[in-house]
Amino acid sequence: MGRTGHGPDGNFGVSHRPVLLTETVHQLALQEGGTYLDGTTGEGGHSEAILQSEPPVKAVLAIDRDPRSLEAAQSRLAGFGGRFLPAPGNYADMAGLAAERGITGVDGVLLDLGFSSRQIESPGYGMSFQIDGPLDMRYDPLGDLTAEEIVNTYDERELGQLIRRYGEEPRGMSIARAIIKGRPVATTGQLASIIGAVLGRRPGQRINPATKTFQALRIAVNDELSNVERGLDAAVGLLVPGGRLVVISYHSLEDRTVKVFFNREAATCVCPPSLPVCVCGQTPRLKIINRRVIKPSSEEVQSNPRSRSAKLRAVQRI
Numbered sequence: 001m002g003r004t005g006h007g008p009d010g011n012f013g014v015s016h017r018p019v020l021l022t023e024t025v026h027q028l029a030l031q032e033g034g035t036y037l038d039g040t041t042g043e044g045g046h047s048e049a050i051l052q053s054e055p056p057v058k059a060v061l062a063i064d065r066d067p068r069s070l071e072a073a074q075s076r077l078a079g080f081g082g083r084f085l086p087a088p089g090n091y092a093d094m095a096g097l098a099a100e101r102g103i104t105g106v107d108g109v110l111l112d113l114g115f116s117s118r119q120i121e122s123p124g125y126g127m128s129f130q131i132d133g134p135l136d137m138r139y140d141p142l143g144d145l146t147a148e149e150i151v152n153t154y155d156e157r158e159l160g161q162l163i164r165r166y167g168e169e170p171r172g173m174s175i176a177r178a179i180i181k182g183r184p185v186a187t188t189g190q191l192a193s194i195i196g197a198v199l200g201r202r203p204g205q206r207i208n209p210a211t212k213t214f215q216a217l218r219i220a221v222n223d224e225l226s227n228v229e230r231g232l233d234a235a236v237g238l239l240v241p242g243g244r245l246v247v248i249s250y251h252s253l254e255d256r257t258v259k260v261f262f263n264r265e266a267a268t269c270v271c272p273p274s275l276p277v278c279v280c281g282q283t284p285r286l287k288i289i290n291r292r293v294i295k296p297s298s299e300e301v302q303s304n305p306r307s308r309s310a311k312l313r314a315v316q317r318i
């Protein structure tokens with residue numbers, strides 16, 4: 001993971017290495033003169049590869065909820081002029097963001113879910129348990145819920161269930177109890193040490209014990225799973241027939257959401273198995289391109305360890 005030093009506000013200088021770059025471009029099956037939508041532009045690594053492809057595509061509509069990342073992408077990709085179309089916003093609202101720019105259909109959509117290295121490594125975002133920062137975790141600095149609010153105001157049951165559900169953390173209830181005892185909790189470092197005191201760390205354990213709780217809070221703050229569902233549906237609505245949708249996910253909750261959606265939209269019948277004949281009249285909207293998920297090569301994982309959990313799924317609009 002590239003890291004080139006922080007600027008005065010701690011948000012600049014961290015660069016994100018795009019994951020599964022060659023595989024993504026390949027699965028998008030780019031068409032000459034096509035219009036593509038990058039729903040999670042970040043610093044623009046994937047957008048850049050799409051814009052550099054030959055024969056050239058027409059344009060990339062580049063969405064991100066984090067205006068700080070999108071600005072970085074904009075200056076990086078300024079050389080592509082009007083072919084790079086930045087659109088700050090939530091990818092779940094992609095239909096409206098596209099329509100505002102006169103786009104009613106696209107030839108491909110990419111969703112590279114989650115957070116970037118820039119976000120996790122910049123203390124101002126409050127996403128890291130390794131670098132102390134304010135308990136924020138919002139991609140969108142104007143978003144109305146912060147991790148600080150959740151940690152300091154939810155009751156024990158709500159907090160414990162959230163950590164169990166979104167972090168898949170079996171000790172969620174014990175962690176919630178300790179957080180409530182330790183209130184007020186203002187920084188990521190303070191939260192990480194409360195979690196560490198509950199879970200301890202086995203000798204040789206590679207994964208920080210706070211990982212799951214931090215994941216849970218980030219998902220809740222940014223309403224990530226419902227955005228994934230809404231975003232997938234919006235993408236299918238926007239794709240032209242034959243257009244591709246490529247999704248890269250980084251944890252099992254995201255990947256399961258994507259898999260269930262793709263299977264449902266690709267099914268020819270959704271009747272209960274007990275019915276002797278089909279009565280649902282389901283018309284599939286998608287064809288699954290890769291039944292087996294595509295994962296990074298061992299070389300990629302070695303050179304960019306943060307890619308290790310990535311799973312890519314691709315579908316085609318019928």
Ligand SMILES: C[S@@+](CC[C@H](N)C(=O)[O-])C[C@H]1O[C@@H](n2cnc3c(N)ncnc32)[C@H](O)[C@@H]1O
Binds near residue numbers: 016044069089222
């Ligand atoms: C893994 S990074 C993308 C990195 C990018 N592909 C690149 O190569 O630089 C995920 C990005 O998605 C953005 N994001 C997360 N949820 C979003 C949402 N609901 N709508 C738009 N962007 C979102 C984050 O702000 C982050 O920049």
